[in-house]
Amino acid sequence: MIKVMVIDDHPIVLEGLKNLLSSRDDMMLAGCFGTGKAGLKAIKELEPNVVLLDINLPDISGADICRQLRRQDKETRIITLSIHNERPVIRNILQAGANGYVLKNSVGEEIITAIHTTLDGRPYLCRKTQEIMSQVGEGDLVEIPQVTRREKEIMELVSKGMTTGQVAAQLFISTHTVESHRKNLIEKFDAASMTAVIKLATRYGLI
Amino acid sequence: MIKVMVIDDHPIVLEGLKNLLSSRDDMMLAGCFGTGKAGLKAIKELEPNVVLLDINLPDISGADICRQLRRQDKETRIITLSIHNERPVIRNILQAGANGYVLKNSVGEEIITAIHTTLDGRPYLCRKTQEIMSQVGEGDLVEIPQVTRREKEIMELVSKGMTTGQVAAQLFISTHTVESHRKNLIEKFDAASMTAVIKLATRYGLI
């Protein structure tokens, strides 16, 4: 019996996956969680064979969750779910230690296949994802930078249109500090300006 | 026999819809097009009963296509397809004259239901969309501004991180002109800065 855990903050997706799993008699649902924190804790306790993980959770990024699990040298297979079909996003999560990537508009069958394939020790990408990854070209060298909690916070406020001064006031820190973070972000994203950073971050689902 | 036309620039989606329609004997495919321009022309000639329209086409925005069709007082039902599940996007396209809105991660059944419902003269929103639209709150008063071709161009270049001067050089226009466009965009989006504009535009699928 395969123990499957689901971590996703969308109730509808959760519901759908529940139904999918309960229709199979070789799998069982080992828990449903809506946040990364709760999910991580539960994985340690319940030790599921497979985790279906939404990579856009409110608290922790999917990549971070993967890294934390891999650091503990877990055998748990991680199949990531996402609506994002951009190369850098996919590669980023795979590099972080995910075993599979399935777009949310895939059919249930693909998820079942993904579970079996990853348990066999092979990675699994859904149809559409395979297509995307097999195309050579443009966005090839783009890496998704690792942003810190604070930097993410800064990006979110800046993307709302707040100026450096306003962000500083909101976070009770100096404008100089905010400027430092902005500079670091521009450098990390290898962007020409904060505007470009915001576009990339939005597109990659970081904010 | 219901004549259904599909306008979508994603071959995979096109393929899926083709299969879906060919499996029904009360519907027929009245043409497949990958651009708004080709689609609009074809609608005038073929006069389909229903158009399945991706709202993010490379050349013309989905909302513009709806408006153009509605201006001609066509009876054609328009069912829009999209991956975007944001309130403003949905409301915008419905206001432009669409009869239905179906998220791309919906099942084929929903599309069939959408076709029948809209032909009965009623609007149709897919399950998820209904949920989103029935939630009251936050993004309620947000309208998606109507941007011109030129403004869109400016947004795209700015979002790449180009400065006003660089954009002007690229487009062979004066920096003053670029500044005017930026100002107009900020005003149209009711944003505090260009950064916020880019975020909104990215999120709404405008760029």
Place this chain on the structure above:
DNA sequence: AATAAAATCACGGATTCCGGGGATATCCCC
């Protein structure tokens, strides 16, 4: 305990952005 990473603060100068004006030419639709 030691090293690394993240977060904090600081200065100065060149450049850019934003908001407030105004002006002209073109195209499309009624």
Place this chain on the structure above:
DNA sequence: GGGGATATCCCCGGAATCCGTGATTTTATT
């Protein structure tokens, strides 16, 4: 033909941003 939308161009001043360079403190991780 007139009105409206679009695209183009111009000016100015105050504010904010970007970039280089540097440093301190807090917080993990080993």
